[in-house]
Amino acid sequence: MSTKEKTSQELLLKEEVKTQNEIVLYNDDVNTFDHVIETLIHACEHTAEQAEQCSLIVHYKGKCTVKTGLYDDLKPRCSVLLEAGLSAEIV
Template sequence: MRVCDHTPEQAEQCSLIVHYNGKCTVKTGPLDKLKRQCSQLLEAGLSAEIV
């Protein structure tokens, strides 16, 4: 929620999608902002990539 600026509902939906499908698109936007967010997610121990 903190890194991606998601509401609790969005965060819960993402977690359920990841649980059942193995991955989820959590954010779209400018590449510079996505790079920062991706780095923060990786630092938090999560898997993340920009595609």
């Protein structure tokens, strides 16, 4: 592989990494575990187990990345979380 090909591949990889965003869900004192779990299943297409694990991480750590992907995919998902009364943002 030539140096030019290697550099091109490295740039593509860096570009791919940059396009990945995350939805971060934050803890609050308002929403129940059941509500958070149901909303994650609906908005982020989590399994029940994934949603439960994320809700526990949020509860104990204060926040958790609940979905990673392209911004255009995450934006409507984050909107669903916010409309459900959860505290979330895309980073």
